[in-house]
Amino acid sequence: MEIIVLKEVITTVDFAAKKHRDQRRKDKHSSPYINHPIGVALNVINVGQYYDVATVQAALLHDTVEDTDCTEEEIRKEFGSEVASIVMDVTDDKSLSKVDRKKFQVSHAPHIQDKSKIVKMADKLYNLSDIIKNAPPSWSLLTIQGYFVWGKKVCDGLRGVNASLEEALDQLFQSNVIF
């Protein structure tokens, strides 16, 4: 069992790191994009205390289909249908406008499977914490405010599956970043 976990996790993070190789985060360090999905996987484990291999793999892969040339079929073939279905639950439909994508995240959140809710909370926790510490230089305080309001609406639809992640998010939402 240990062998399988080790192989699956390293294979998954290597796959994601290669897919995201040419992407950088919008933060002031232009951090490698892969640092984000790794941090989301760590949130699943350390904050969510949720130790499910498929969920951790999906956390590592959660932005590959949305942001790289990676397809759902590729994820399914490499990592199986459960991992693929979690990734697709948290993948924005890029045929929608940016505004519609944001609206769809709010309306869609309550309807995704529990493991996907955990990945999505871990993702929002990472992004919101990151913005507090390290906002993209181009973002105004109003943009940050808007992001927090939207993020809270999405997270409201994810409640009921992981109290620790909810609590960590609640602390952020109650912090003084919000007007």
Next chain:
Amino acid sequence: MEIIVLKEVITTVDFAAKKHRDQRRKDKHSSPYINHPIGVALNVINVGQYYDVATVQAALLHDTVEDTDCTEEEIRKEFGSEVASIVMDVTDDKSLSKVDRKKFQVSHAPHIQDKSKIVKMADKLYNLSDIIKNAPPSWSLLTIQGYFVWGKKVCDGLRGVNASLEEALDQLFQSNVIF
């Protein structure tokens, strides 16, 4: 056990990714540096068929002390003394000149512990394969040749602990890259 492996591996890759955040590889893509240690860990598992958690963690961390602000003490505190001792076995002494560091790798290789030999072979396999596919733009064919000659000398001192890694390295050394 599964829980511990999952937590240790993700914690380790997150630590390494943060330490290497501002570093890029010398390849033509300026790839994030972290892609390299992740690939070395994958070589340990997929080529070496070696499924030892401490060795995989050391592979993920193997360049942190040499190339970032990370210290041996930090590795020992976070990941324990076995992981730290493997990392230190494969860490160059930067007080030496570049030439002396390269010579020391050759003379030191036979004397490191077996797990360190596996990490070092996996590292050399990654770097030599990478140079074939994706050499730094500034490297001449002579530089590449010299790197292969030196790499083979180091690897000669690492033999006897993992036949699969040795075989993969032998195939590279016999490939037509060498004059």
